[in-house]
Amino acid sequence: MAKKPVKITREAPAKREPESRSRKAEAPVAAPNGASRPAVIVVGADKGGVGKTTIARAILDFLSLNDIHARAFDTETPRGTLHRFHPDETMIVDLTEPADQMKIIDTLNTSKAKVSVIDVRAGGLSPALEALDEIGFFDAVKNGEFRFVLLHVIGPSISSLEEIAEIAPYVADANYFMVKNHVNDTTFFEWDPQTHAKYFEDVVTSGEITIPKLSELAYEQVELSGAPFSTFIANQDAQGQPAEHSFVLRGYVRTWLARVADEFERVGLRELVSEKRR
Amino acid sequence: MTGRTLAFFVCSPHSRTGVTTAARLLTDYFLSRNADIEGFDTDFRDPLYALFFPERTRVVDLNDVKGQISLFDRLLVADERPKIVDVWHSSYERLFATIAEIGFMEEAQRLGVEPVVLFQTDIAQSAANSALVLKTTWPDLTMSVIHNRGASPLGPHSLAVLARYPASGKFVIPRLEAPIARALDDVDLSLSRFMRAPPPEMSVVVRAALREWLLPIFTQFQSFELRLALQSSQCLR
Numbered sequence: 308m309a310k311k312p313v314k315i316t317r318e319a320p321a322k323r324e325p326e327s328r329s330r331k332a333e334a335p336v337a338a339p340n341g342a343s344r345p346a347v348i349v350v351g352a353d354k355g356g357v358g359k360t361t362i363a364r365a366i367l368d369f370l371s372l373n374d375i376h377a378r379a380f381d382t383e384t385p386r387g388t389l390h391r392f393h394p395d396e397t398m399i400v401d402l403t404e405p406a407d408q409m410k411i412i413d414t415l416n417t418s419k420a421k422v423s424v425i426d427v428r429a430g431g432l433s434p435a436l437e438a439l440d441e442i443g444f445f446d447a448v449k450n451g452e453f454r455f456v457l458l459h460v461i462g463p464s465i466s467s468l469e470e471i472a473e474i475a476p477y478v479a480d481a482n483y484f485m486v487k488n489h490v491n492d493t494t495f496f497e498w499d500p501q502t503h504a505k506y507f508e509d510v511v512t513s514g515e516i517t518i519p520k521l522s523e524l525a526y527e528q529v530e531l532s533g534a535p536f537s538t539f540i541a542n543q544d545a546q547g548q549p550a551e552h553s554f555v556l557r558g559y560v561r562t563w564l565a566r567v568a569d570e571f572e573r574v575g576l577r578e579l580v581s582e583k584r585r
Numbered sequence: 586m587t588g589r590t591l592a593f594f595v596c597s598p599h600s601r602t603g604v605t606t607a608a609r610l611l612t613d614y615f616l617s618r619n620a621d622i623e624g625f626d627t628d629f630r631d632p633l634y635a636l637f638f639p640e641r642t643r644v645v646d647l648n649d650v651k652g653q654i655s656l657f658d659r660l661l662v663a664d665e666r667p668k669i670v671d672v673w674h675s676s677y678e679r680l681f682a683t684i685a686e687i688g689f690m691e692e693a694q695r696l697g698v699e700p701v702v703l704f705q706t707d708i709a710q711s712a713a714n715s716a717l718v719l720k721t722t723w724p725d726l727t728m729s730v731i732h733n734r735g736a737s738p739l740g741p742h743s744l745a746v747l748a749r750y751p752a753s754g755k756f757v758i759p760r761l762e763a764p765i766a767r768a769l770d771d772v773d774l775s776l777s778r779f780m781r782a783p784p785p786e787m788s789v790v791v792r793a794a795l796r797e798w799l800l801p802i803f804t805q806f807q808s809f810e811l812r813l814a815l816q817s818s819q820c821l822r
Binding site: 522523524525553554555556557558559561562 | 650651653654657658661683686687688689692
């Protein structure tokens with residue numbers, strides 16, 4: 308999917324051009340033409356309780372079902388909700404710690420997993436983007452070394468839109484998707500078109516992803532199982548052993564995950580993360 | 586027995602077409618053959634079908650996921666026990682929407698459970714359209730219509746009305762005279778036991794009329810069951 312341009316028009320401190328972005332970027336590490344460019348998918352929001360980890364889990368299932376090898380980083384220290392569901396491919400990290408930054412960025416080219424999903428804890432999106440900017444990650448993205456996808460999970464209230472201004476400086480070279488998460492039957496504030504346009508003066512998104520509602524009971528049972536959605540659907544427990552999950556609940560989760568996958572396909576997420584190096 | 590597990594959905598999108606009567610007759614037919622059946626009444630407000638078979642039926646509210654679980658998870662148990670669902674007209678849309686959403690038909694086929702829709706006819710075109718929607722959505726679905734001449738007469742053009750339905754078979758439930766039909770209102774009257782030994786206190790006239798009414802109905806069910814068994818018979822493939 309073609310990346311949309313970002314224009315920054317409003318004057319605000321948060322929208323300043325970050326220093327590192329004006330630095331002359333180092334030459335990207337060469338890789339053979341046709342090889343997959345490592346992709347980083349950041350899932351985040353500055354609001355809590357909007358379902359970031361649910362989206363990250365759905366992405367990991369989506370990638371796995373499409374045979375795309377992925378790894379994940381959970382910045383919710385020390386608990387690590389994403390780690391609980393995907394322990395084998397998830398590492399708990401603190402994005403502000405250089406040692407952890409190295410674990411992510413310095414291994415992008417060498418890791419077998421060509422997609423890294425970073426689940427940013429509540430309130431941590433702006434600091435995380437700032438940290439990535441400081442270490443020159445966005446320069447590498449600009450130089451075509453990596454692909455960067457940002458899934459910004461917004462809450463139902465208009466205050467969520469205010470976050471957009473804060474992250475705008477970092478999404479110039481990103482594929483920036485706004486995610487409306489209805490998984491818990493959230494009703495979104497019907498934004499007045501003028502209000503909506505005001506916030507989007509600063510940033511043009513690559514698309515909007517709508518996560519459909521999932522039956523509360525089904526969602527709750529997956530939570531209790533502590534297994535990925537696809538494992539629950541396959542009627543297995545978190546250890547991969549046969550389970551006794553209700554067929555009805557598995558059916559609801561299967562249909563929901565298929566709809567979520569349709570949304571990811573619609574916005575071209577699969578092509579984005581598996582795009583070959585030019 | 587067919588060797589397979591049959592899951593019957595006796596249904597109509599409209600009220601007062603005789604769905605509960607048909608579900609009751611089918612249940613009593615299996616009981617008369619000593620088959621162990623499991624029934625489900627989706628009319629959680631006024632569960633008449635469950636009143637006839639309190640020991641064998643459960644009342645489910647399909648608006649509630651827990652109700653859906655207690656229905657569909659049981660229907661998918663391939664134990665060769667016929668399952669009969671009395672689909673309340675108000676639950677009709679919800680039932681088939683849920684079936685589609687959870688992928689029930691595909692799972693049933695995988696597990697060796699055969700869903701059978703017994704669609705109660707009525708004169709409204711919308712009923713036939715609803716049946717057509719089911720058959721279009723699930724082309725391999727076994728569907729037969731039930732024409733209850735007493736509860737839902739189709740008028741002088743009954744053959745034309747029946748032709749609108751995309752069903753592969755037809756059951757006819759003859760009309761019953763009102764005084765005889767009143768005997769059926771007794772929830773303690775078991776039609777399967779009646780066929781074996783009519784209650785001695787029952788009027789001889791009612792007994793004879795009921796027996797004459799029930800026999801052809803049970804014969805049709807038996808014929809249908811045998812047909813299903815033949816269709817699935819490995820030796821005939």
